[in-house]
Amino acid sequence: MGEAWRIVAVRRLSEAQLARLSRIAEVEYFEDLTDDNREEFLAALSRAHGLIGGKLELDEAMLAEAPALRVVSTISVGYDHLPLAAMNRRGILLCHTPDVLTESTADTAFALIMATQRRLVELANLVREGRWQAHIGREHFGVDVHGKTLGIVGAGRIGAAIARRGALGFGMPVLYTASTPKPELEASLGAQRRELDTLLAEADIVCLSVPYNADTHHLIDAAALARMKSSAALVNVARGRVVDEPALIDALQRGVIRAAGLDVFAEEPMPGDSPLASMANVVATPHIGSATHETREAMAQLAVDNLVGALAGRGPRTAVNETVLRRATGESREAQ
Template sequence: MRAARLMKVFVTGPIPAEGANLKVISTLSVGLDHLALDEIQKRGIRVGYTPDVLTDATAELAVSLLLTTCRRLPEAIEEVKNGGWTSWNPLWMCGYGLSQSTVGIVGLGRIGQAIARRLKPFGVQRFLYTGRQPRPQEAAEFQAEFVSTLQLAAESDFIVVACSLTPATRGLCNKDFFQKMKNTAVFVNISRGDVVNQEDLYQALASGQIAAAGLDVTTPEP
């Protein structure tokens, strides 16, 4: 592609109306939800993105968030710092284990598969997943079962949200979703903040409807 005829820019907001010569948009991300795709398509602008750049890093972060949350590490560290750790108590700060558990993954794409691949050696008994459609080839590696979103919520001990943000997934994890979850279940979101209704998540945590949540994303981002 010749530079004289092609312009590459980074766009994080609406496309300026005066950008009539704009031909290509490049974004250093996997998701495209921050781009005005309808307008981009209407103008015939080409979009470049980085689908594999963060797969491993995001999967590792998801697993670290899950382990940190289910094993109550932030609380335990705080207790050590403030003097709360006093005597031997075998059941104190135990949290929940992955062995023989059911893990539900919302979105079995590249990152969802990478997460399952890392969790499998922990002795997970059963993987569930949900999405737009079954993915039998990808699911075969983990013997993962395709289920509805609410069935996944009801049967999972750990839930990891790894789907793209689309009109269909915006607010997907809401009051109905959290009410279906076990009160011992742990919820982790590494996708986009808007996939989760934050007020509903707060109420689920405050009421003890679910055990804990580990969040890499919020709305808005800090």
């Protein structure tokens, strides 16, 4: 039966990973998707039982043209770019790659914290551009990180990892928001749970690590920004649309908050004419949260494990829609 499987693979897979997939299925690989190969990709998808890759492009109309599709394995922890409700209706299993990118993304968040507090990019450019003409004065001073209050909005895996870095490495009191209390975080770090409005008012650095969904769309809007300290910084490693970007730009321009460190944006790549690209009090990086050799390799490997396990009937390691998973594995056992 394995020889009958057909897989479409997109981006981020190594030769070894493609070879592993080829042992169980016919694989059509697209190193990238462009206007030139879009029709070829859609034709391949229409025949596919499995789809795997990074930055997957899939919507309900494309699902309708892929009647054999059974499993989608995304090389990402987030899946807000995929039509989950339509996949559930079709019984298509969705797999993702949590855990393996937690520490790398937390590293990125803390790099943004350090950069915004100490104005690292702004002052590095001062040297790079030959404008360092005298001793640094008060107009170039940064702000200490150690001892400042760190507010984590969304204390899941990544939020908890950021909190550990702040509390254990920099002696930062930690506040957090979460739908349920986090006893381990409170016991190990002395973290304190707060409602969002209270956290925004008390934190010196507000770090966003929530998933993107209807409830978190523009969670940080003009009113939320106005609740923050004027000396505070906002760091976002979640999703760009968690923040009302025009409201953030306005807040930064008017000094409602002091600075922002951003790895995600409402539109990606960020338009070159966005004010965020040129503001001195913004550190902007091109969505590099998991962008290390080690982490991207681990993410791709987990995605391959998920797809192979799902097609083999064993079940994936990390499924999103557990109801579909139980149905699929139950049918597999019955068939045996």
